[in-house]
Amino acid sequence: MIPFISLRLFLLAYILVRKLVFNVKIVFCGEGGVGKSSILHRFFNNEFIENMSLTRGFGFYYRILNLDRFVTKITYWDLGGQEQFDEMTKNSQLLNRTLATVFVFDVSRISTIKGIHVWSKIIPLNRAPIKVLVGNKIDLISNISSTENILKPLAIDLGVQKYFLTSAATGFGIKALFEYIDEKIVSLIRSILSVYERKMPSKVIS
Ligand SMILES: Nc1nc2c(ncn2[C@@H]2O[C@H](COP(=O)(O)OP(=O)(O)OP(=O)(O)O)[C@@H](O)[C@H]2O)c(=O)[nH]1
């Protein structure tokens, strides 16, 4: 990430390629079976697997956002939520330099919210500036408004900027979730770039 790059290195990279490459890490966390892998699978493959196997440790997905002045490589970390993998996943080194966290719970099993509380303590706000709350499996419940009544105070409590109701089964809310994360990443990088560019000599910027 740019804050860790020296200004001199930044200038050199900018002069050489006129395009910067950012590596961004996003983690999907939450209790086992809430649908983290299914959400990612739905987004990347536009498909739903009824009997998705549990994630043993963690999995990855990659995506490149190619913008006019910079390229962003986004890595989506799919963390296995089963307790047996805790040692591997709830690990500060693994979670280091996370830019965005997606906390997922299952709206048809409200008790899965407690997994989010556990994760929110492991990834404090200052370590991951973008935080999103997701209530998945919305296709399994009929009373959406009562779920919203749970989500709103929970979002405030966790200090997350936004919450989404999704269904990996139908695809509901999935595109909006990923678009929101993209927007937040791009605006964060733009604001960092503008700070650095103010410090650069004008002939380099022109
Ligand atoms: N009806 C319905 N089922 C879902 C949805 N999302 C996931 N599932 C099902 O829930 C089960 C668990 O989904 P996973 O995506 O494996 O859950 P996970 O959070 O990755 O679980 P771990 O890897 O164990 O942490 C699977 O059988 C999925 O088919 C959804 O939106 N609606």
Ligand SMILES: [Mg+2]
């Ligand atoms: Mg999984």
